[in-house]
């Protein structure tokens with residue numbers, strides 16, 4: 321596997337968070353850059369949660385400077401989720417048990433294998449940089465006291481498949497897959513990404529629950545629309561949800 325052309329790579333022994341490092345280096349970058357940390361001291365997850373990444377797991381962030389409207393930039397969470405899925409297939413040689421959970425977790429055998437957190441900065445309605453933070457439980461899962469009640473149980477690639485892969489080798493597969501989907505996205509737009517994502521979606525057609533800080537919507541997972549929103553068929557009709565945590 322070859323490292324994709326045009327992408328830089330930095331490997332850090334230790335950093336607070338690769339997302340913080342992304343914000344620090346973004347203004348100096350001439351092109352996309354992957355940052356891999358062998359250890360994060362202040363890793364973070366979605367909705368302000370801490371992210372625990374024990375040694376041997378992947379903690380990486382891709383920094384981009386896309387010249388696009390914010391709503392287009394945000395669709396890269398689906399691009400990244402597809403790349404993560406493919407990287408898992410590449411390193412394990414199998415796709416059985418892998419699925420994507422809206423908005424952007426990767427599940428393996430029903431457990432949470434990986435998560436994605438997008439952060440961006442901008443001014444004047446534009447995005448100056450996008451940071452796609454990715455954590456993968458390659459060899460270890462976080463301790464159980466890190467888990468939120470009702471959250472998907474974490475699994476590791478090693479425990480579920482017996483395959484042990486180091487973070488740098490996984491990043492090689494991930495960067496290669498990301499490059500493929502990024503090209504597809506910038507060439508053809510969101511449509512093929514959406515189709516590919518839906519083909520790998522967990523619980524499509526089944527009843528799920530989408531919770532925000534203030535509401536819960538229960539309904540049949542109908543689709544993800546062209547803007548990346550979750551679409552549920554509920555007792556009160558079709559509901560479109562831009563952001564939420566999903567529970568099965």
Ligand SMILES: O=C(O)CCCC[C@@H]1SC[C@@H]2NC(=O)N[C@@H]21
Nearest residue numbers: 337363364365366380435453455
């Ligand atoms: O809550 C989630 O599921 C998203 C987790 C994202 C974790 C990754 S690890 C690399 C990057 N740096 C961080 O501090 N967080 C992301």
